[in-house]
Amino acid sequence: MADPARIKTDDTCEKTTTATEEPKPEETDDVSATAKPTQENKEAPSQDQPRQDVKPETAAHEDEEEGTSGQSACKRLKVEPEKKKEKRQKVDEDEIQKMQVLVSSFSEEQLNRYEMYRRSAFPKAAIKRLIQSITGSSVSQNVVIAMSGISKVFAGEIVEEALDVCEKWGDTPPLQPKHMREAVRRLKSRDQIPNTKYKNILFH
Amino acid sequence: MAEEEDETGFEEEADEGPGGVDICHGRRKRLFSKELRCMMYGFGDDQNPYTESVDILEDLVIEFITEMTHKAMSIGRQGRVQVEDIVFLIRKDPRKFARVKDLLTMNEELKRARKAFDEANYGS
Numbered sequence: 001m002a003d004p005a006r007i008k009t010d011d012t013c014e015k016t017t018t019a020t021e022e023p024k025p026e027e028t029d030d031v032s033a034t035a036k037p038t039q040e041n042k043e044a045p046s047q048d049q050p051r052q053d054v055k056p057e058t059a060a061h062e063d064e065e066e067g068t069s070g071q072s073a074c075k076r077l078k079v080e081p082e083k084k085k086e087k088r089q090k091v092d093e094d095e096i097q098k099m100q101v102l103v104s105s106f107s108e109e110q111l112n113r114y115e116m117y118r119r120s121a122f123p124k125a126a127i128k129r130l131i132q133s134i135t136g137s138s139v140s141q142n143v144v145i146a147m148s149g150i151s152k153v154f155a156g157e158i159v160e161e162a163l164d165v166c167e168k169w170g171d172t173p174p175l176q177p178k179h180m181r182e183a184v185r186r187l188k189s190r191d192q193i194p195n196t197k198y199k200n201i202l203f204h
Numbered sequence: 205m206a207e208e209e210d211e212t213g214f215e216e217e218a219d220e221g222p223g224g225v226d227i228c229h230g231r232r233k234r235l236f237s238k239e240l241r242c243m244m245y246g247f248g249d250d251q252n253p254y255t256e257s258v259d260i261l262e263d264l265v266i267e268f269i270t271e272m273t274h275k276a277m278s279i280g281r282q283g284r285v286q287v288e289d290i291v292f293l294i295r296k297d298p299r300k301f302a303r304v305k306d307l308l309t310m311n312e313e314l315k316r317a318r319k320a321f322d323e324a325n326y327g328s
Contacts, residue, residue, distance in 0.1 A: 117246030122265075126235050130266065134273045135285055142287045142308060147269060149307045150290070150300045152243065154268050155261060157299075159247035162257075174250035180260045192297070193264075194271040 122148040157192065158183050236262050 106114060128144045161183035162175050171179070187193045240261055244253045276289035287308065294300045 113246055113248075115246075116242050120239055120242040120246050122236060122239055127269070130235070130269055131273050131285060134270060135277060135283070137284060139285050140287070142311065143285050143290065145307055145311055146287055146290045146304045147272065149303050150272075150294060151265050151269055153300050153303050155240065155243055155265055156247045158261060158264060159244055159249060163248050173248070174253050175244070175257045176254060177256045177260055180257050180264075184264065194268065194275065196271055196274065 120152075122151055124148060127151070157187065161186055234259070234262060236265065240265075 103111075103114065124144050127148045128139065131139050131143065131147060158180065159175070162179040163173070165182045165186070166173060166175055166179045169179070184193060188195065237258060240258050241253055244258065244261065245251050249257075272290065272293060273285055275293050276285040277283055279292065280286055280289040291301070291304055294304055
């Protein structure tokens with residue numbers, strides 16, 4: 001699971017235009033958290049290197065004497081972002097370790113719930129069919145991936161809000177429709193639910 | 205809010221027969237019942253969530269997808285839905301934005317890994 005804070009720092013590195021292969025050492029969400037980390041830590045040192053060449057526009061000036069344009073892309077990464085790479089590696093490792101410690105201390109029921117949380121997903125075929133029936137033309141695979149991902153986050157937001165409502169009203173799970181509707185009402189007032197049905201006519 | 209109450213009310217009526225007129229939205233077969241149940245459990249609900257709650261959530265998700273699709277069709281390249289449009293629409297919501305970025309990056313990684321694996325096999 002990524003936390004938004006981590007993504008922000010990565011964003012600056014993400015817009016690479018180099019031809020070199022550089023898969024990012026982030027945890028996947030398809031496999032359990034415990035299996036991944038060992039793999040990532042091995043990959044991290046070798047693959048963080050090529051990425052850094054985008055960021056140091058400033059560092060490039062230092063390296064200009066070192067080579068012509070063709071070479072400089074590789075040379076640039078030498079100097080500055082050792083610290084940036086280490087810092088991001090550390091943040092990744094820290095987070096991975098914390099997750100490991102957390103998951104290892106889960107009870108049976110919590111493990112079940114966590115597994116359901118990670119593994120549940122919307123079926124890509126159905127989402128694709130739904131989007132295509134709305135657009136009337138075909139959509140790419142990435143669109144389906146993105147849409148099912150944010151739909152899951154959306155469902156999670158509603159369920160979390162509904163659980164808040166349920167607790168506030170002194171009820172117990174399972175959630176009832178009244179909790180869901182109150183949750184929707186609250187999210188609507190925070191503009192977290194898109195609604196294009198009513199146009200706001202300013203001057204009538 | 206009225207739309208959710210009306211739909212749960214009309215659900216029984218629309219099952220009258222094959223020739224029945226499809227008045228209200230959400231009449232289609234339940235698309236995501238099984239997956240939504242697992243999802244609700246994962247997000248904190250009971251292990252057996254109420255069917256009505258699952259239905260409400262499914263309607264909400266379908267409405268969400270519909271709205272996003274319509275919005276994406278109206279920006280960028282008209283009439284088409286592209287990833288950039290979705291990312292643009294999501295930009296204000298940090299959770300969803302981070303999630304989309306994660307997923308797309310992960311997809312790229314996996315594609316590269318698979319490609320490298322296949323090439324390694326092909327060579328041998």
